[in-house]
Amino acid sequence: MRISHWVVLLTAGAVLSGCATLSEDECLTADWYGIGYADAAAGKASSQVASHRKACSKHGVSLDIDDYLSGYDEGLYRFCTRSVGYSKGLDGYDYTGICPSHLENNFMDGYILGSEIYDASREVRSLSSQLSNQDNKINELEDNIAAKTTLMLSDQVDVAQRYELNTEMENMRDEIIELERSNERLHYQIDDLNALISELELDYRYGEEL
Structure with a gap:
């Protein structure tokens, strides 16, 4: 039938x-x-x-x-083809071994590449979110420093308060430095992952041409 x-x-x-x-x-x-x-x-x-x-x-x-x-x-x-395996890997499909042995190698060749790209892309999104959050934190700290600088230069505070405000601003500047260093590391990690994704995509296209 x-x-x-x-x-x-x-x-x-x-x-x-x-x-x-x-x-x-x-x-x-x-x-x-x-x-x-x-x-x-x-x-x-x-x-x-x-x-x-x-x-x-x-x-x-x-x-x-x-x-x-x-x-x-x-x-x-x-x-159970290479192209479907690749597509399913990109989608985060959880393969349960349904392909018979004579078809599985071809499927897995694409699936492994797709899954690696899926994992790397997910990590890029996670790191990019962390980077965005830290950028926002830096902006917030810079706004706080500007506000405290304005307050410190006003007539509303005495010497002791100015000293306290200055200490707070120094701590915030130190925090900004640490966040900027962290952001630099995140940029390197994201660049490395994007390079890996491009390499894996080329591997798939090269395999399709063989």
């Missing part, structure tokens, strides 16, 4: 939409080969069939396991 290209796409759309179970109409008109194909093409484990079986049993419909698994096996050929 085989299905048309349009049936595959329509079934895949239904499965990928996030439905945990099938409706009564879907069970009654189910193309189990197509559903199996779509599940595999979406990277879902074959155990997904259990939720389909449970959903349809409520409506008195039996699942055709042979058709489902036949479609599932065929769908793995669409999923």
